[in-house]
Amino acid sequence: MMHTVLIKELLKRGHEVTFITGMPLGKNLGENYTEILIPENEFWPEVQKMLKTKSVYDLASMTLYDFLKMCDLIGTLSTEFALQQPAVQEIFRRNDTKNVYDLLIVEQFYQEAFLALAVKYDIPTIASSTLGHQNFMSQMMGVITPWSFVPHGSLPLDDKMNFWERVYNTMASLYDDYFREFVYFPKQDALVQKYLSHLPMKIPSVSEMKKNASVLLLNSFVPLNSPRPATLGMVEVGGMHIYPPKALPADIKGFLDGAKHGAIYFSLGSQVQSAHMPPEKLKAFLAVFSKLKQRILWKFEDDSLTDLPRNVMIKKWMPQGDILAHPNVKLFITHGGLFGSQEGVHYGVPMLGIPIYCDQYLNINKATKAGYALTLNFNDITSEKLEYSLKELLENPKYQNRMKEVSAVFRDRPLSARDSAMYWIEYVIRHKGARHMRSAGLDLAWYEFYLLDVIGFFALVIFGTIGAIVLVIKMLLGSKKNKDNKKKIN
Incomplete structure (x- = not known):
């Protein structure tokens, strides 16, 4: 979602873009767009084998240690699979490298071997983070992250931690740093040596290459994230995927327009599908929904549900942002993913968060403590707890009032998220990497840095x-x- 917006905005401004991706954007983006499509490859069986899981819902009980192991596995497998593709190898083997590209934009998420493209073409790098601001990103930009008030991105903490939470946060952050530097990065370095040893130039280690990002585009913005130290090159562009709402499909519009008591929108995102929910949890949701006077729009990915309550409409896909913009939508049931959370806040819709893994816990925990959401752990869902949470959010005006305040802060910016991203991308190109923005902390040894x-x-x-x-x-x-x-x- 984030990179689709980046690419379309760059094309709109006349740039030529080559995109290496596993998800096609389409063929109607013009002659300035070249897409190198990585074939579909399924890594979930390997993850299931390692974590001994049967369903994505089992990740709700996953520890941080298991999460890092999962990312390490998927990152290593997917990066190697991509490097094996002939079209990718062709980009690395190209001889005429001068003035071919002006910039490398690379997602900062477990694919660090591709930073070698910046070395190959001698161009600056901009990193992007779809998960917002993670602790290790401060280090790659030359900033110290105080673990005393900055929580690890996968922990259900906020910036006000007690002593034991700070102990937990410090241990988790130390372990993450150790795992990344001494377990994961060597695997990426090995992939560079295996697939890119033919390059005529020396490719630095991943630890060195990641320090060369001129700008880091962060999918975050206050008040969804806590204040923390940053450099000029750490640019918050959270919400850049949110465009003015479009007209809804006729059936959805009619369903929402007729919701005289209001409506609830329910989606667990693209990775966690409601259709795979355990039967006892589905039964709890259906039982509670049947008692409500509100109408419920539920993103449900197959046709297995029968005998739906009259106030429930299911569809395999729904235009989420356009739905949340409808004035009759009073509540958003979400897994707490960052894009959905941003849309909920942008349109001022209180949330019931059901986090499953990763940053979802942190996002929903912060929203709950800020007063515009409630948290319901998936493993603890019962009809009674679900009904109480929904009625509390729907009937207590404090959540809606607080959400209006938060939404006003999120929308109040000197420059729109998309314009901010475009400005800094073109700034780095104009100034050939903008080395004057680079922190001197990146040149220090780790013991000097700390x-x-x-x-x-x-x-x-x-x-x-x-x-x-x-x-x-x-x-x-x-x-x-x-x-x-x-x-x-x-």
Whole structure:
């Protein structure tokens, strides 16, 4: 969603774009667009085997350790599969590299071997993060992330942590850094050596290449994310996929227009499908929906549901943003994905969050603490808990009032998200990488970056001074004791 917008906006401004992707954008984007399509490849069986899962809903119980292992597996498999494709190899083998490309835009999510394209064509890099601001991204831009108030992106925490939460956050963040640097990156380096060793230039390690991003486009914006240290090159463009609402299909429009008591929109996104929900959970939703006076639009991916309550409409796909913009939609049941959360906030619709994995917990936890959402853990869903949560959100005006305040903040920007992204992309091209924006922290060794050498120096001085004082005192006491002994002998 984010990169579709980026590409279409770049084409609109006259740029030529070559897109390496596993998801086709279509053939009607004009002669300036070239698409290198990676064939479909299914990695879910490998993930199931590693995590011993049967359904994506099992990920609701997944630990951070398992999540990192899953990303490591998918990242390694998908990157190698992409590098094996002849069309991708052709881009790396091309001899005429001068003035072919001006910029590499690469998603910052488990495909770091492709940073070698910037080395191959000697061009600057802009990284993009669809998951918003993750802790390791501060380090790649030369900024220290304070774990005391910046939660790890996959933990259900916010910026106000108690002591044990800070302990947990520190341990998780340390482990993530260790895993990324010493387990995952070496696998990406191995792929570079395996598939790109034919290149005439030396390809630096992934750890070095990731530090060369001129700008990082972040799918985030206040108040959905907490304030944190950043550099000029860390640009928040959250909500850039939100366009003015279009006319709804006739059946959906009629269904919503006739909802005199309001309507609820229910979608668990594209990765987590309602059709795969365990039967007991489906039964709970249907039982509760049948009691409500509101109408429910439910994104449901097959035709297996029969005997639907009269107030429920299901469809395999729905124009989510256009639905949330309808004035009769009073509640959004969501998994807490970042794009959907942004749409809910943009259109001012309170949310019932049912997070399944990854940043969904953090997003919904923050929304709940901010007062415009409630959280319902998937494994804990019962008819009673679901009914209470829905009625609380629908009947208590405090959630709607708070959401209006949050929505106003999210919409209030000096420049639109799309215009901000385009400005910084063209800025980096104009200034050939904009090296003047690069943090000097990127040139420091890790122990220098975290001032461990300075801390060690001061520790040595302090303990050395204390040791010297103790030694002097011992010598003085020893001298006094010897004199006393001599007096006794005399």
